Amino acid sequence: MANTLRKLLKAMLGSLRDLMPIFLVIVFFQFAVLDQPLPNVGELLVGVVFVVLGLTFFIHGLEQGLFPIGESMATAFARKGSVFWLITFAFCLGFGTTVAEPALIAVAAEAADVAAAGAMIQPDNASKERYADGLRYTVALSVGLAIVIGVFRILKGWPLQWLIVGGYILVVIMTIFAPPEIIGIAYDSGGVTTSTITVPLVTALGVGLASSIRGRNPMIDGFGLIALASLTPMIFVMAYGIMI
Amino acid sequence: MSIMAAVIEVTLNTTRDVLPIAVIIFGFQFFVLRRVPANLTAILWGFGWVLVGLSLFLLGLEWCLFPLGRLMAGQLTDPAFIQAVHGVGAVNWKDYYWVYIFAFAIGFSTTIAEPSLIAVAIKANEVSGGAIGITGLRISVALGVAFGISLGCYRIVVGDPIHWYIISGYVLVVLQTTVAPKMIIPLAYDSGGVTTSTVTVPLVAALGLGLSETVPGRNPLIDGFGLIAFASLFPILSVMAYAQLSEFRAKISRKKSGQ
Numbered sequence: 169m170a171n172t173l174r175k176l177l178k179a180m181l182g183s184l185r186d187l188m189p190i191f192l193v194i195v196f197f198q199f200a201v202l203d204q205p206l207p208n209v210g211e212l213l214v215g216v217v218f219v220v221l222g223l224t225f226f227i228h229g230l231e232q233g234l235f236p237i238g239e240s241m242a243t244a245f246a247r248k249g250s251v252f253w254l255i256t257f258a259f260c261l262g263f264g265t266t267v268a269e270p271a272l273i274a275v276a277a278e279a280a281d282v283a284a285a286g287a288m289i290q291p292d293n294a295s296k297e298r299y300a301d302g303l304r305y306t307v308a309l310s311v312g313l314a315i316v317i318g319v320f321r322i323l324k325g326w327p328l329q330w331l332i333v334g335g336y337i338l339v340v341i342m343t344i345f346a347p348p349e350i351i352g353i354a355y356d357s358g359g360v361t362t363s364t365i366t367v368p369l370v371t372a373l374g375v376g377l378a379s380s381i382r383g384r385n386p387m388i389d390g391f392g393l394i395a396l397a398s399l400t401p402m403i404f405v406m407a408y409g410i411m412i
Numbered sequence: 413m414s415i416m417a418a419v420i421e422v423t424l425n426t427t428r429d430v431l432p433i434a435v436i437i438f439g440f441q442f443f444v445l446r447r448v449p450a451n452l453t454a455i456l457w458g459f460g461w462v463l464v465g466l467s468l469f470l471l472g473l474e475w476c477l478f479p480l481g482r483l484m485a486g487q488l489t490d491p492a493f494i495q496a497v498h499g500v501g502a503v504n505w506k507d508y509y510w511v512y513i514f515a516f517a518i519g520f521s522t523t524i525a526e527p528s529l530i531a532v533a534i535k536a537n538e539v540s541g542g543a544i545g546i547t548g549l550r551i552s553v554a555l556g557v558a559f560g561i562s563l564g565c566y567r568i569v570v571g572d573p574i575h576w577y578i579i580s581g582y583v584l585v586v587l588q589t590t591v592a593p594k595m596i597i598p599l600a601y602d603s604g605g606v607t608t609s610t611v612t613v614p615l616v617a618a619l620g621l622g623l624s625e626t627v628p629g630r631n632p633l634i635d636g637f638g639l640i641a642f643a644s645l646f647p648i649l650s651v652m653a654y655a656q657l658s659e660f661r662a663k664i665s666r667k668k669s670g671q
Contacts, residue, residue, distance in 0.1 A: 186530070189521035190611075194480055197517075201510055202487050206480075214415065215476025222469025225461045226527050233458015235535070236451060237437060244445045257440050264432045271613055282634065328598045329589050336582045343575045352574055352637030359640040360613060362605045364466060365433055367528035371535050371602070379539075386539045387595050394532075395601030398644060 176228055183223040191216070230368050238372025239379075246380040251323070258319040261370070262397060263312035271360040272307055276300040279353045279405075286349040288412060303408055310404035311361050314396040315370065321392065322377050325384060328392040335399040342406040350409030357405045358398040370394060422474075423467040430463060466610075469527070473611065481518065481615040482622075488514050489622040505569045508623075512562045515619060519561035519643065522611040523554035532606050536599050544599070548654060553603045556650030557643045561616055564642035568623045568630060574638045581645040588652045596655035603651045604644040616640060 198204055206212060245254045266272060280289070280296040280303070289295045321331060343351060362370075370393045378390035441449065449455060487493060488511050491503075498507040523529060533546040567577055589597055616639045624635035 186525045189524050190477065190518075193514075193517040193521045194477070194484070197484055197488070197514055198480070201514075202484065202493075204487070207483075212476045212480070215472045215474070218468045218472030219476065220472075222465045222467065222472055223525070223527060225465025226469060227465070227530060229458045229461025229463075229465055230527075230531055231458070231534070233455045233460075233462055234531075236458070237441075237449065237455050240449045241437070241441065241445065244441075244447055248445065253440075253444050257436075257444070260436045260440070261433075264436045268429055268432050270429060278637075328601060332601055333586055333589070336586065340575075340579050340582065343579070348573075349634060352634060352641075355574065355578055355641035356637050356639075359605065359607075359644040362528070363429075364528045364610050365430060365462065367606050368531040368535075369433070369437070371532055375535055375539055387536075388598060390539060391536070391598035391602045393602070394605040395598065398605035 176224060179227050180220065180224040183220050183227070186223065187216075187219060226364075234365070234368040235372045238369045239376035242373050242376025243380045246377060254319060254323075255316050258315040258373075259312040261312075261366075261373070262315035263308045265363065265366040265369075266311040266361050267304060267308035269361060269363050269366075271363065272304055272357070273300075275353065275357060275360050276303045276307075279303055279350070282349050282353065283412075286347070288347060288349065288409075299412065302412075303405065306404050306408045307357055307361060307401045310400040311397045314400040315393055317400075318374065318393040318396045319377065321396075322374060322384060322389050323381065325389060328388075328395065332392075332395060332399060335396075335403065339399070339402050339406075342403060342410070346406040346409050350406060354402050354405035354409065357401040361401050362394055362397055366397075367394060370397070418471060419467065422471045423464065426463055426467045426470065430459075430466075434459065466527075470610065473614075477611070478614055478618075482618040484514065485615070485619040485622040489619075489626045491626055494626075505566065508565070508569050511565050511569070511619075511623065515561040515565045516558040518615055518619070519612070520554045520558035522615055523557040523607050524550055526607060526611050528606045528610075529553055529603070532599075532602060540595070543658075544596075544655075548658075549599075549603075549651065552650045552654035553607055553647040556603075556647030557607050557612065559650070560642035560644075560646035561619070561639055563646075564639040565619065565623060567638070567642075568620060568635050569627055571627075571629060571635070574641070578641055578645060581642075581649075585645070585648050585652075588649060591656070592652040593655045593659050596652060600648050600651035600655070603647040607643055607647050612643060613640060616643060 198206060245257065277300050280300040283289050283299055284291040284296055289299050317331070321328065346354065371391070374393045375386045375390035378384040378386040441447070494503050494507050497510065529550055533549045536544045536549060537546045563577070567574065592600070620639040621632055621636045624630040624632040
């Protein structure tokens with residue numbers, strides 16, 4: 169108990185240091201550039217306390233829960249030796265964590281507005297909703313596929329850069345054919361899919377797999393899942409834009 | 413007790429977001445792997461901490477950072493403010509310099525606080541046996557994001573098509589990949605994806621939207637997007653540069669000690 173407290177306290181000092189730059193930027197711009205007083209000081213202070221506590225608890229939980237489970241599952245799958253179940257798990261993890269991602273839901277709704285404004289779909293709510301849902305499942309599918317490809321890469325020991333560069337070339341080619349309205353959203357969708365909880369889990373999975381398979385280097389083979397998960401949505405979203 | 417109610421509501425929302433992940437993880441753990449992890453209690457506690465931590469973090473951001481950030485993005489891109497910076501006459505892209513500086517500063521500082529980047533940095537430090545510093549990695553990623561967002565804002569102001577920037581960025585990534593130390597490449601590619609989550613995205617989106625609404629001739633529906641893509645591209649370059657720099661310094665110190 170005392171040990172946990174000491175760890176939390178140390179983590180809290182770390183969080184304070186991590187958040188300090190944001191506070192300095194806000195204060196500088198508010199007073200020196202915009203010359204405005206701070207609104208709702210009371211609520212702001214409560215918010216600051218919450219942010220510091222929240223980051224502290226999150227980092228603590230990360231080291232206690234997310235990292236160990238990700239790694240122990242990776243080791244267990246490697247020991248079980250069933251590629252089928254590993255790939256199934258990889259797909260479920262990618263698809264399941266993305267389909268409910270709030271940032272993605274927001275971006276999909278905005279994309280539907282853009283599509284309606286660009287007369288790609290009917291401007292009524294039903295078609296917009298259909299478009300947004302279609303986009304959301306497309307992105308989730310692409311992330312599931314990305315994790316599958318990434319896990320397969322770790323098993324085979326393929327160099328990551330060939331996959332990524334190949335993906336880039338595909339992105340460039342598709343940019344030529346995709347409707348201009350969708351390009352900005354497609355490029356952004358790569359960034360919004362990887363949430364705060366997915367990243368530690370997926371990283372621990374990759375590193376754990378690479379550490380438990382002989383001949384793989386966790387540094388070279390363990391990372392790269394996130395990179396693939398941010399690349400495939402761009403390709404799939406543009407494909408979605410071309411098809412609709 | 414509106415604070416308490418808000419905390420409970422946000423925790424419930426976060427739980428709903430985390431639930432599918434937990435179902436997948438524990439489902440596979442119990443039905444496919446059929447093994448109970450050795451430290452199950454600690455892991456469950458860990459999930460609890462993550463849940464509470466993330467909820468408090470989001471709530472705190474919603475109360476202090478996001479409203480202020482949005483307000484500032486709005487004020488800095490306000491035509492009246494830009495005109496005041498410029499004085500009399502027509503405004504050109506240089507008059508948005510406070511926007512670029514703000515974009516740089518907010519990109520850097522929010523990336524430093526990004527929880528998923530902290531997670532990846534901890535892991536990279538552990539895996540590399542300390543060769544990759546947690547702080548060094550985070551600062552190089554943050555510099556990449558800061559530069560990317562500033563450039564993205566410049567793009568919105570001048571109105572260039574986004575794909576030329578992104579494609580040139582890709583070419584740079586490919587070229588740098590051929591010279592960067594092999595060990596860093598996967599981590600560098602990963603850093604592109606982890607930078608943009610909880611803290612950065614809402615603020616950056618507000619900045620992009622504010623700019624594209626107020627710069628004449630821009631359409632917020634089209635030009636408002638794209639900043640996140642910039643923020644995911646440039647960290648790849650800066651992390652590779654960080655590794656090259658470390659390697660270079662190690663070489664110099666080896667030479668010195670060799671003499």
